[in-house]
Amino acid sequence: RKEVEQDPGPFNVPEGATVAFNCTYSNSASQSFFWYRQDCRKEPKLLMSVYSSGNEDGRFTAQLNRASQYISLLIRDSKLSDSATYLCVVILSGGSYIPTFGRGTSLIVHP
Amino acid sequence: DVKVTQSSRYLVKRTGEKVFLECVQDMDHENMFWYRQDPGLGLRLIYFSYDVKMKEKGDIPEGYSVSREKKERFSLILESASTNQTSMYLCASSEREQFFGPGTRLTVL
Numbered sequence: 131r132k133e134v135e136q137d138p139g140p141f142n143v144p145e146g147a148t149v150a151f152n153c154t155y156s157n158s159a160s161q162s163f164f165w166y167r168q169d170c171r172k173e174p175k176l177l178m179s180v181y182s183s184g185n186e187d188g189r190f191t192a193q194l195n196r197a198s199q200y201i202s203l204l205i206r207d208s209k210l211s212d213s214a215t216y217l218c219v220v221i222l223s224g225g226s227y228i229p230t231f232g233r234g235t236s237l238i239v240h241p
Numbered sequence: 242d243v244k245v246t247q248s249s250r251y252l253v254k255r256t257g258e259k260v261f262l263e264c265v266q267d268m269d270h271e272n273m274f275w276y277r278q279d280p281g282l283g284l285r286l287i288y289f290s291y292d293v294k295m296k297e298k299g300d301i302p303e304g305y306s307v308s309r310e311k312k313e314r315f316s317l318i319l320e321s322a323s324t325n326q327t328s329m330y331l332c333a334s335s336e337r338e339q340f341f342g343p344g345t346r347l348t349v350l
Contacts, residue, residue, distance in 0.1 A: 162337065162338075164338055171329075171346075172343070172344070173331055173341035173342060173343050173344050174284075174331075174339075174341050175341070176338050176339075176340070179338065217283075217284075219338075219339075221337075227272055227335055227336070227337055228286070228289065229335075229339060231283055231284045232283070233281075233282070233283035234283060
C-alpha cells in the first residue's frame with residue numbers, strides 16, 4: 131500500500147466550479163501536512179499547510195481528518211489559472227523532516 | 242523569500258559522462274534534498290542531507306552520489322551517466338516545509 135495516495139484525475143471542471151481533492155495517508159504517526167501546486171514543467175510550490183482545525187486561504191480550504199487519515203483541498207470558484215497538479219505531502223513526527231509526496235491530482239479548469 | 246537555485250535548467254550529456262548538478266539555498270536551512278521526477282512516478286527521493294558533510298540515502302540512490310561541503314550547497318553527482326537517468330532533477334531545502342529549485346532537465350544520450 132502506498133504511504134500517500136491521491137486520485138491522479140484529471141479532474142475536468144468549468145470555470146466557477148467548486149472542486150475537492152482528497153489524499154489518504156497510511157502512517158498514523160504523520161504529523162505535518164501540506165498541499166503543493168505544480169504547473170507543467172515547473173517545480174512544486176507550497177500552496178498551504180494543513181492544520182488540525184482546518185484552514186482557509188482565499189478560495190482554498192484545507193482540512194485534516196486524523197481519524198480517517200486523510201487530508202482534503204477544496205477550491206471554490208475555480209479559475210483557469212488553477213489548472214495544475216496538486217501534490218499532497220505528509221511528514222512523520224520524530225524530528226526528521228523527510229516528506230512523503232503523493233503522485234498528484236491533475237486539475238483542468240476549462241472556460 | 243526563500244531562494245533555491247540550480248546550476249542548469251537544461252543539460253544534455255552522453256552515456257558514461259560524469260555529471261554534476263549543483264543546488265544553492267540562501268535561507269540557512271539545515272535540510273537539503275535531491276529528487277528526480279518522471280511522468281507517472283511522481284517525486285522520488287535520491288539523497289538528502291541534514292547538515293554539512295552529512296548525507297543519507299533516499300529511495301533510489303543507485304547510480305548517484307552527493308556532496309555537502311557547505312551548508313548552502315548540495316551537489317548531486319552522476320558518476321557515469323546512463324540513459325535511464327534522463328529525468329527532471331529537483332533540489333529542495335527545508336526546515337519544515339520544502340522549497341524547491343526550478344529543476345534541471347537532464348537528457349543522457
